[in-house]
Amino acid sequence: MDGDCSSLLPAVCLVLADPKQTPPDDTSLEKLLDWFKDLHSQSNGQVLLEHQPCLLEFISSVCASKATDPAILSFTLKLTGLLAASKQDFHLLEEGGHLVCVFEREAWSVCDLWEDASVRSGWIQGLLNMLKHQQALDFICRQGLIKVILQLQNDRSLFVACLANQLLVQILKLLTPSDVTSGSDAVVSSKSSSSLDWVSVSSEITNAVVEALSSENHPQVLQGVQLLSLVLSQCEEPIRSSLWKDVLPPLEVLINRGSEPLTQPLMTVLRAAVMTPLLGQSEYKVEEFLEVMLGTGNRKEGILCATLIVKLEKCPKVLKRKAMDIILLPLQCVSTQSQDEKEVDLVLKEPLSQKALCISLLVQSLSSLAELAHKEYFEGVCIPSVTSRVVQLLRVCSGHCTSSLLHVSACTHLIGSCKIQRCGLDTLGALSVYEDNLDLRKDIFGVLLDYLKSPDSHATVLKKTFQAVLRWIGVCASFPDLLQFISNDLFPVLEKRMCDVRWEVRDSTLEFITQLTVALSDNSGFVEVLYTSGLVSILLSLLSDTEGYVRASAVTAVGEAVTSSVQQMALVSKINLLEEALAQMMIILSQDTEGFPRRAVVKTFTSWLKGSNPITALDSSLSSVLSLGGNDFDWEVKMHTLELAEALMEKMLTCCPYAVQSFSSSERTRLTQSLSKLKDLGLFDVLLNGLFDCDRPVCEKSCQLLLKLKRLNAEKADFDHDALVLKACGNRWGDEVQSRFLNKQQVKASEHVLIGGGEGTEKDLHCIKEIPLSVILQILDLDDMQRMLKLSSDHVVNSPRSLMEDILSAAQQSEENIVDCY
Amino acid sequence: MKLYCLSGHPTLPCNVLKFKSTTIMLDCGLDTTAALYFLPLPLVHSPRLSKLPGWVSKDGAINLEKELKECSGRVFVDSQPEFCLPEKELLDLSTIDVILISNYHCMMALPYITEHTGFTGTVYATEPTLQIGRLLMEELVAFMERVPKAHAASCWKNKEIQRLLPGPLKDAVEVWSWSKCYSLQEVNSALSKVQLVGYSQKVELFGAVQVTPLSSGYSLGSSNWIIQSHYEKVSYVSGSSLLTTHPQPMEQSSLKNSDVLILTGLTQIPTANPDGMLGEFCSNLAMTVRAGGNVLVPCYSSGVIYDLLECLYQFMDSANLGTTPFYFISPVANSSLEFSQIFAEWLCQNKQSKVYLPEPPFPHAELIQTNKLKHYPSIHGDFSSEFRQPCVVFTGHPSLRFGDVVHFMELWGKSSLNTIIFTEPDFSYLDALAPYQPLAMKCVYCPIDTRLNFHQVSKLLKDIQPLHVVCPEPYTQPPPSQPHRSDLMLELQPPPMAYRRCSVLRLPFRRRYERIHLLPELAKSLVPSEVKAGVSVATVSAVLQSKDNKHVLQPVPKVAPVAPSKKRKRVLEEPPEQLKPKTLLSGAVPLEPFLATLHKNGIMEVKVEETADGHILHLQAEDVLIQLEDDATHIICDNNEPLRTALRDLVLRFLQKL
Secondary structure (H helix, E strand, C coil), X not given: XXXXXXXXXXXXXXXXXXCCCCCCCHHHHHHHHHHHHHHHHCCCXXXXXXXXXXXXXXXXXXXXXXXXXXXXXHHHHHHXXXXXXXXXXXXXXXXXXXXXXXXXXXXXXCCHHHHCHHHHHHHHHHHHHHCCCHHHHHHHHHCCHHHHHHHHCCCCCHHHHHHHHHHHHHHHHHHCHHHHCCHHHHHHHHHHHHHCCHHHHHHHHHHHHHHHHHCCCHHHHHHHHHHHHHHHHHCCCCHHHHHHHHHHHHHHHHHHHCCHHHHHHHHHHHHHHHCCCCCCCHHHCHHHHHHHHHCCCCCHHHHHHHHHHHHCCCCCHHHHHHHHHHHHHHHHHHHCCCCCCHHHHHHHHHHHHCXXXXXXXXXXXXXXXXHHHHCCCCCCCCHHHHHHHHHHHHHHHCCCCCCCCCCHHHHHHHCCCHHHHHHHHHHHHHXXXXXXXXXXXXXXXXHHHHHHHCCCXXXXXXXXXXXXXXXHHHHCCCCCHHHHHHHHHHHHHHHHHCCCCCHHHHHHHHHHHHHHHHHCCCCHHHHHHHHHCCHHHHHHHHHHCCCHHHHHHHHHHHXXXXXXXXXXXXXXXXCCHHHHHHHHHHHHHXXXXXXXXXXXXXXXXXXXXXXXXXXXXXXXXXHHHHHHHHCCCCHHHHHHHHHHHHHHHHHHHCCCCCCCCCCCHHHHHHHHHXXXXXXXXXXXXXXXXXXXXXXXXXXXXXXXXXXXXXXXXXXXXXXXXXXXXXXXXXXXXXXXXXXXXXXXXXXXXXXXXXHCCXXXXXXXXXXXXXXXXXXXXXXXXHHHHHHHHHCCCCCCCCCHHHHHHHHHHHHHHHHHHHHHHC | CEEEECCCCCCCCCEEXXXXXXXXXXXXXXXXXXXXXXXXXXXXXXXXXXXXXXXXCCCCCXXXXXXXXXXXXXXXXXXXXXXXXXXXXXXXXXXXXXXXXXXXXXXXXXXXXXXXXXXXXXXXECHHHHHHHHHHHHHHHHHHHHCCCCCCCCHHHCHHHHCCCCCCHHHCCCHHHEEECCCHHHHHHHHCCEEECCCCCCEEECCCEEEEEEECCCCCCCEXXXXXXXXXXXXXXXXXXXXXXXXXXXXXXXXXXXXXXXXXXXXXXXXXXXXXXXXXXHHHHHHHHHCCCCEEEECXXXXXXXXXXXXXXXXXXXXXXCCCCEEEECCCHHHHHHHHHHCHHHECHXXXXXXXXXXXXXXXXXXXXXXXXXXXXXXXXXXXXXCCCCCEEEECCCXXXXXXXXXXXXXHCCCCCCEEEECCCCCCHHHHHHHHCCCCCEEEECCCCCCCCHHHHHHHHHHHCCCEEXXXXXXXXXXXXXXXXXCCCCCCCCCXXXXXXXXXXXXXXXXXXXXXXXXXXXXXXXXXXXXXXXXXXXXXXXXXXXXXXXXXXXXXCCCCCCCCCHHHHHHCCCCHHHCCCCCCEECCCCHHHHHHHHHHCCCCCEEEEECCCEEEEEECCCCEEEEEECCCEEEECCCCHHHHHHHHHHHHHCCEEC
C-alpha cells in the first residue's frame, strides 16, 4: 500500500462506519474490495491489520452499530473474509473476537438485517473469501455455520442459494486433503482432523443433498442437483465417490421419473460425472443413467445426451451405437424412402407431426451430427448414407424432393424452413471431412447449387451454402471435374448473386469469391476460368455499389483476384485489371464516405505488398495511399496505413536482419537509398503524424515503428545519419518536433553562452525548417512515450487513491448539503 | 341452387349461379392461351416469318399450305390469333340477369357474352376495373387491328383434319369455340352495360338477393363478391392477395359465415414466392444491363408492371443502373400510368396518404419526370428516334404472338447479351418462345403472381369457416409437375366440390326459410301466448302477398264486397273470412296423471304398452285403444261417440290451447 492510500484509509473507514453518512454506491464499495483483494495477493506475508489498525476498529464499530446500513454490513462481511484469508490476519481477527462478532449473526446489534438478501450474500461471500485455509474451515464448523449455509442453499434469493452451493463445494474441497494427504502435510492434517471431524461435516452436507434430491419440492431438488454437479466437477476423491454413492438411490428415482424440467440439470450432473473416474465403474451406474436419459429418441434432450455419449472415450460400444442411432433417428425418419423402418416410425410419428417439435428434433439431430463430424466420431456408421440423407433432407426443405416420404405432414413443415436449411448446410459442410463421401460430390454440389439458385433462399441460408460449397471445393480440389463445375455452374450463379437486391447476399457472395480465390490461388486452371468468365468485370462494377460493406468486400475480392493473377503470370498481360482496380481503389480511398471500404483498400495494398510476387505497378500509388490513409479521419484506416508502412519498412529495410555487424558499403548505400525512397513515399510523415494523433492505438503503433527505426539507426552506426533530412514545416508533426528541437537547442545554446559562444540564433531558426531524421528520433523521447501509451487511458481515474478521494469528497458534500438544508 | 361452369380455367373463371330467382354470371374471363397456336403478328415486315414453308401432310393428302406454317420445327396457324371463349351452349346466356366482375383480367370475354347472346342484363364492376379493363381491351383490339390478316384459317379445325395434324395442334381442345378478337365497337357497347359499384355497396337484385363487392387486394379495384339473401350467403372469391402491394388490402371478415364459398383465382405458380421472383427479376436485369445487353419484359400494360417499376425505382440506384433508360411501349401506356395515379381511394393506405402530401402515389411519376422511364404508344414514331441501348423495354403482349414485343423478339433474339424476362404467369414461356427458336438471347422465367397461395388459402378458410367450398378441379390435387407436393392443394373437411368446364353443380344446401313481413295492423291483432319461457305463439289468419320477391302478410278483409276472383275461387272454396280458425293444441299428455284421471272417471282396467313413440293404452272393459305419442293422440273406439268425446275431453285437459 503506498503512502497516499494508507493515509487516506482511516478517514475512509470513519466515513464508511458513520451511520449518518449515506453509503457510497455499490461500485465504489466493490472497487474498494477489489483493491483489498489485490493488496492481499501482493502482501507477501505482510500482516495488513498490523499496519492498518483502523480496519479492526471499522469492523467492530460496524458490528456494534445499531444503525448500520445493509450495504455497509455486506461490505464489512466481505472485507473481513478477505482479510481473514491470510492466516496471520485470521489470528488477529479471531483473537480480537472480531470473527465471531462478524459472522455470528446473533452477535449483531441489529438482527433484522439478515432479512436483507445483500447481507446474506455478503455473509456467504465473506466466508468464501476467508476459506483459504484449514483454520477458517475449523472456525465455520466450530461455530456450527454449516447448518446456516445449508439453510441458505434453499434461500428465496437465487443468488444467495447459488453462492451457498459454491461455499459448500469449497468446504468439501478443503475437507478432502485431510484424508488423502500424507508425508509432510501429515502433521497439518492430523492437527486439523483432531480439531475437526471432517467425516461428520461431509456427511452433514451429503445428507442434505440426499434429502434435497428426495424432496417433492422442485426448487429444493434443483438446488440439490446443482450442488451435486458442482461437487462432481470440482471436488476430488474420496468426497466425490462417497457423495455419489449416497445420492445414487434418489438420483436413480429422479432420472427414471423423466421429469421434463429436471432434464437439463440432470444432464449437467451426468456431463460432470462422465468426466470423472465414476464412469466405467458399473456400481456407480453412470452408463445406466445415460442410457435412461437417451430415452426413445423423441426428445431433444435425448439427442443432447447421445452427443455426449458418442464423445466419451470410455463407454461401452453398445451404448455408443444406441446413442448414434438416436442422433440419426429424426433424420432417418424424414428422409427414409421405404417402409423399412416401421418401428422407428412409431416412436417419432407424433413428434414429427408437430411443427415446432419436428423442427427442434431435426435441428438438434443435425447440429449433433455436425459437432461430431468435425472430430470424426462416427464409428461403424455408414457415412455416405448419412450424407445422402442430409442431402435428401435439404432437397425436401427446398421443395424439390421427389421421393415418397413417410411423413407427409413432416414434409410440409420442412419446406422452406430456414432453421433446418441452415443446420443441414452446416452439417453437410462438416461432413466434408470424410473421404468416403467424395463419390457423392455430384449430388452434394447439385443440392448446394439448387440452394444458390433458388430465388427463395434466405440471405442467411445462402451464406451457409457458400460456407458448405467452400469446404467441399476444398476437399474436391484434386478432381478434374471441379473446374467444370465452377465455370459452368457456379460462376453463372455467382454473377447473378452479385447483382442480388439484398446487399447481404451481394456481400456474402463477394466474401465467398475472395475465399474461393484464396483457396484455389495455386490452381492455374481456376485463375484462367476466373478471368475468362464475366465475373471479374462484375467484381469491378461492385466497387461502386451503394452499400459500404459491399464496396469493402468488393475491394478485398478484387485484391485477391489481382494477387492470383500476378501469381499466374501468364494472364496478366491480357487484362488491364490491375490498372482499373488501382484507379477505382484510389477513388474509394480519397472519396468514399464510409470507413469500411477505405480500410479495405489500405489492407489490400498491405496484402499486395506482403505477397510473394511483387506488383511493380503499385509503386506509383503507394505514396498517395500513405498520405491519404495517414490523413484519414477514421482511426482504423490510420492503423491499417501504419501496418502498410510497417510492411513497407519490413520490405525495404530488413534485407539481412542478422548481418548488422558486417555492413558492406554497398549495403550501406542500399539502406540510404531505401530510406530516402521511404522519405519520398511520405512514410516518415505518416509515422510522425501518427505519433501525435489523438487516437491512442495510432500513437502506440507509430511509436513502435519509430522505435524500430531508431534501433536500426543505432545499429548501423557508421551510416551517414544526416543524409536524410525531413522538412518540419507544413507538417502536422512539425510544430511539436520544432518546439522540442528548439528547447534542446536553447539548452545547448545556454551552455554555449556560459562557455563563451554567443552566435547562432539565426542559424538555428534556419535549421529547424529541416531536421535530420536521426535528430528527430533522438529528441523524441520515444521509449518514455511508449511506456505512457501502454498504460490504459483510464489509469489515472482508476487508482485506489482517486477512489478513496471520491468517497471522502462525496461524504463532505453530503455534509455540506445537510448544512445547506438547515 | 346451381352453378354452371362455363370455363375450366382456374384463374380466368366464368361461372353462372342460379340463386333464388336470379341468374348471376360470376366473371367473364377470356382464355388467350389459344393464341400460342398461331404465328406471331410482326409489326414490321419480317423476312423470316414471311417466308415460312406451308404445311403439307407427309403423304401429301392434306394440303393446308395457306393455313398452317412450319416455324422452328413446329406447325402454327397462320391467321389472326384466336381465343377460347366461355362455353355458350351449357345454358341460355340471354337469361342472365347480371354479370359480376371481380377484376380487369376477368372481364376480357365480356363483349362475346353481352353482344351476341341476347344478353339484356347489367354488368357490375368497380371503376378501376372498368377503366383499366377498357384499356386492356382497347390494347388487344389495337394489337390485332394494326396487323390485319386477309382471311381466317378454319379448315384445320375440321375434326378429321385436326386428328392428322402434328402436335400440339392435334391436341388443342374446343377449337370450334375459338374466336377472333372483338372490335372496338363491340367493346364500347359491352362496356356501356357496366354499372359502377364501390366496395361494400349493397346492390339489390330484384329484391331477391343482395350483391356486395369487397376489396380483394389483388389489383386496382379488384373485388370479391358476397351474394346473399336473408337466410343464405354465397361468397365468390376470385383473384385475391394478402401481400402488401399497391391495391387496398383484402377484406376478409365479411366472408365469414358463408354457406357456400366459390374459390377461384389462386396463384398459378404456387412454388414461386413473389418476393423471391422480384429479387430474381432485379438481379437478372442488373446482370444483363451491366454486361451491355438489353432486357425485354413482356407484360400486360397494367397490374404487376406498377410494382415492377416501383421495385426498379428503388433498386436502380443501388445497382448503378441510374442511366439505363426504361421504355414502356403500349397503345395504352400513357393512360395506364396516369390512371394508376388517380384511383387514390382504391390504393393501399400507404399510397393513399401520399395523395395528401401531395405526392403521386406511385414512384413511376418521378421516373417519368426524370426521363428515366419513357412511354410510347408503339415502336413507330418518336420511339424509333429516341431509342437508346442498352435499355429495358416493357411491352405486350405476354403471349409473344402480337403487340410490339414481337418486333423486339426479332430484333434482340439473336444476341446472347440480351435477356427476356417473363413475369406474367399466364403463359408457358417455352410455348411462347417456340416460334422464335433458335434463340440466342437469355431467357429468365420469374413469374410474379401475387394471388393467394395454398398456405394462405387454408389459413383464410380456417378463419372464415364456410360450410362448403366449390373450386376448380386443379385445386384438389397436387400440381401435375410436382405430385409429391401435397401441400400445394386444398385439403378440407368436407372435401371441396370440384368443377371443370361444362360442369353443372347442384350446390349442397337447401333453402329452408323465407322472410315474410307482417303489416302493423295485423301484428296488432295477434294474441301471443307463451308456450315456454321466451317463446310465444299466436295464430295468424292473413292474406299472403308476394311481389318482387317480397312477401307480406296482410289482414284479411273484414267484409268481402268484391266478388272473389277466379284464382281465389280455384284455390279456396270459401272466402277466407268465413273460416274460423281452429284452436291449436300444444303440450304432451303425461302418462301417470292421465291414468289417474281415467281412474277417477271410472275406467279401471287399463293396460299400458310402451311403444317407440309413446304409449298405447288399452281400456279393456270398454275395448278402446288410446295411442299417446309426442305429436298425436288417437282414440280408437268403435261406434261409441259419447265415450270418445268423453275421453277426448279428458285428453284435452292436459293440453294447452291457443
